[in-house]
Amino acid sequence: MKQFKTESKKLLDLMINSIYTNKEIFLRELISNASDALDKLSFEAIKNPDLGVDQSTLAIRLSFDKEARSVTVSDNGIGMTKAELDENLGTIAHSGSEQFREANADRQGEDIDIIGQFGVGFYSSFMVATKVRVVSRALGADEAFVWESDGVRGYSIEPAGEGERSGAEEHGTDVILFLRESSESDDTDQYLSEGGLRDLVTRYSNYVRHPIQMMVTKSRQKPKPEDAPDDYKPEYEDYQELDTLNSMTPIWKKRQSEVKQEDYNEFYQSTFHDWSDPARTVSFHAEGALSYDALLFIPSRRPFDLYSKDYEKGLALYSSNVLIQEKCADLVPDYYNFVHGVVDSPDVSLNISRETLQQNSQLRAIARRVEKKIHSELEDMRDNDRESYETFFENFGRGIKFGIYNSYGMKAADLADLLLFWSAQEGKQVTFAEYADAMPEGQDKIYFAAGDSRERLEQVPAVRSALDHGFDVLLCTQDVDEFMFQVMRSWHQDGTEGDSEHEGAKERDLELANVANADLDFATDDEKAEAEKATSEHQELFDDLKESLGDKVTSVRVAAGLGDAPATIASEGPVSLEMERVISQGPDADAASAPKAQRVLQLNATHPVFAKLVAAKEAGDKDRLALLGSILYDQALLVEGLPVDDPVEFARNVAKLM
Numbered sequence: 001m002k003q004f005k006t007e008s009k010k011l012l013d014l015m016i017n018s019i020y021t022n023k024e025i026f027l028r029e030l031i032s033n034a035s036d037a038l039d040k041l042s043f044e045a046i047k048n049p050d051l052g053v054d055q056s057t058l059a060i061r062l063s064f065d066k067e068a069r070s071v072t073v074s075d076n077g078i079g080m081t082k083a084e085l086d087e088n089l090g091t092i093a094h095s096g097s098e099q100f101r102e103a104n105a106d107r108q109g110e111d112i113d114i115i116g117q118f119g120v121g122f123y124s125s126f127m128v129a130t131k132v133r134v135v136s137r138a139l140g141a142d143e144a145f146v147w148e149s150d151g152v153r154g155y156s157i158e159p160a161g162e163g164e165r166s167g168a169e170e171h172g173t174d175v176i177l178f179l180r181e182s183s184e185s186d187d188t189d190q191y192l193s194e195g196g197l198r199d200l201v202t203r204y205s206n207y208v209r210h211p212i213q214m215m216v217t218k219s220r221q222k223p224k225p226e227d228a229p230d231d232y233k234p235e236y237e238d239y240q241e242l243d244t245l246n247s248m249t250p251i252w253k254k255r256q257s258e259v260k261q262e263d264y265n266e267f268y269q270s271t272f273h274d275w276s277d278p279a280r281t282v283s284f285h286a287e288g289a290l291s292y293d294a295l296l297f298i299p300s301r302r303p304f305d306l307y308s309k310d311y312e313k314g315l316a317l318y319s320s321n322v323l324i325q326e327k328c329a330d331l332v333p334d335y336y337n338f339v340h341g342v343v344d345s346p347d348v349s350l351n352i353s354r355e356t357l358q359q360n361s362q363l364r365a366i367a368r369r370v371e372k373k374i375h376s377e378l379e380d381m382r383d384n385d386r387e388s389y390e391t392f393f394e395n396f397g398r399g400i401k402f403g404i405y406n407s408y409g410m411k412a413a414d415l416a417d418l419l420l421f422w423s424a425q426e427g428k429q430v431t432f433a434e435y436a437d438a439m440p441e442g443q444d445k446i447y448f449a450a451g452d453s454r455e456r457l458e459q460v461p462a463v464r465s466a467l468d469h470g471f472d473v474l475l476c477t478q479d480v481d482e483f484m485f486q487v488m489r490s491w492h493q494d495g496t497e498g499d500s501e502h503e504g505a506k507e508r509d510l511e512l513a514n515v516a517n518a519d520l521d522f523a524t525d526d527e528k529a530e531a532e533k534a535t536s537e538h539q540e541l542f543d544d545l546k547e548s549l550g551d552k553v554t555s556v557r558v559a560a561g562l563g564d565a566p567a568t569i570a571s572e573g574p575v576s577l578e579m580e581r582v583i584s585q586g587p588d589a590d591a592a593s594a595p596k597a598q599r600v601l602q603l604n605a606t607h608p609v610f611a612k613l614v615a616a617k618e619a620g621d622k623d624r625l626a627l628l629g630s631i632l633y634d635q636a637l638l639v640e641g642l643p644v645d646d647p648v649e650f651a652r653n654v655a656k657l658m
């Protein structure tokens with residue numbers, strides 16, 4: 001008897017003690033494994049015609065035995081060797097269950113919901129069975145083996161007995177479940193009937209591409225005897241017949257109008273291991289020189305591992321009903337890495353390998369269409385279902401921003417209009433176009449502020465000043481925002497013909513400007529004139545302050561329109577204060593070489609504190625001037641949410657002043 005690996009034990013324990021109500025999903029999981037095994041076999045068969053596999057015989061068989069309380073799922077697929085039985089059924093090393101392991105790593109205790117959340121695969125058998133027996137013969141193997149377990153103590157693997165897949169052509173797998181006793185809360189008897197099994201197949205596995213067959217009992221009228229009396233009543237007899245229970249047409253080959261959304265949802269959940277319905281489903285088809293069927297889903301939740309390095313993007317790629325690749329990455333761009341789906345094309349070569357995928361012009365053509373479809377689906381959601389779109393953007397917007405950043409802005413033309421930002425003025429999320437449409441006459445830039453929280457940004461003097469002067473500000477709190485703005489530089493809108501809904505949009509090109517940048521001010525002409533006057537009158541004061549602050553600032557100046565703040569810190573040049581902060585917190589931050597923002601101390605000449613500076617200067621009190629300058633600088637940093645260089649000195653300075 002071998003022991004299960006630790007993670008497997010945890011999962012098994014959860015399965016056996018499960019009070020999960022959808023225990024019936026075990027059948028879907030076993031059928032899906034059988035179908036995978038048939039896919040693998042047909043792929044081998046095509047690569048290697050000498051194997052002599054007859055594709056038309058590939059099938060999944062269900063049967064049950066009331067006496068023995070057993071249900072069997074059989075396939076004549078690729079089968080498993082002794083080592084594979086050990087590896088695949090003794091450890092959690094596979095997709096659905098692996099997710100479970102990761103999710104459970106930081107979630108202690110028994111969370112029954114987990115079962116519904118992930119495709120937990122083979123082990124789900126133990127929700128309904130006290131013993132599971134797997135008889136398998138790998139393609140080309142000399143013998144078959146039997147794996148057996150009660151799901152608790154461990155498992156055993158033995159050579160198969162007489163008559164169990166003993167012929168060389170009997171490759172494939174039988175999974176035999178010995179069911180628990182039926183109880184009121186746990187009706188296992190339903191699986192020991194034709195109707196029960198048929199029902200589960202149509203519900204969960206209808207679109208499996210391989211036939212799911214079962215011997216069923218049917219009734220027919222006996223032929224009427226020649227010498228039948230006049231009052232002959234027809235007689236009936238039972239007979240057995242192999243029935244195919246599923247519709248078999250892959251769901252992606254059907255037109256969207258012919259499929260119920262429920263069926264798409266079911267397919268989506270079981271295939272892509274998500275427990276919620278997709279936000280959007282898109283099916284499209286091409287015929288002609290390049291034909292294909294495609295089915296795409298935009299998830300409504302973010303997978304917990306989206307940002308982990310293990311996350312694999314891609315669509316399943318089929319050719320003439322053979323699965324070529326489970327995750328063909330070339331079919332979706334990185335910024336749409338959340339999209340799940342299937343592409344099936346008879347025109348894609350079966351022998352396509354990972355290396356040649358990129359050079360394959362058919363695939364590239366399909367990928368372009370996939371991208372367009374996703375894009376227009378997102379636009380539709382943005383324009384017609386804003387609430388769902390906001391959720392979508394919350395989940396996946398960051399990746400789209402990275403798409404712009406990583407393409408050095410080249411993708412901005414496609415992606416910028418999918419972005420949403422928090423508008424300080426409106427108090428809700430807006431697109432660039434919505435921002436631009438609401439701009440007052442004379443505004444020629446899109447203003448944004450970047451920082452770690454909206455609440456803090458709303459208090460920043462530059463933002464308040466912009467708002468006071470009637471300019472809206474986009475409040476950006478994601479690390480990628482400013483970097484993306486920097487590669488974009490401006491937001492461009494093509495001119496469009498007016499349609500019934502929108503007035504013909506004019507062509508626009510608006511610079512993206514950080515409100516904290518020293519080049520900006522929102523002052524009125526009067527305020528500016530006042531500031532200029534102060535600048536020319538007090539040049540020496542600024543020089544002294546600059547000297548006392550040393551390297552901390554590149555210059556000291558008066559700025560107009562700072563409202564009630566005595567001073568602010570602004571930045572000059574390519575690196576803003578927020579970028580400096582993000583970079584310094586990055587994983588490979590190196591304090592010495594990290595780029596620094598060039599800081600400018602901006603003074604408010606209308607604030608009473610300014611008069612104190614002037615007085616100190618006039619009194620020739622250099623120490624006092626330096627003290628005031630240092631405190632103003634540190635205060636301004638604190639208001640921006642930046643750390644002061646030396647908190648001890650700051651405290652000492654404030655004490656001195658008091």
Ligand code: ADP
Pocket residue numbers: 029033034037075077078079080088089094095096097119120121122123172173
């Ligand atoms: P997953 O299907 O997500 O990989 P499962 O727990 O359902 O995880 O199955 C574990 C593994 O066991 C599969 O990946 C496959 O290698 C193997 N397996 C299960 N059932 C069969 C089968 N009927 N034929 C061949 N291999 C199988």
Ligand code: MG
Pocket residue numbers: 029032033096121122
């Ligand atoms: Mg599985």
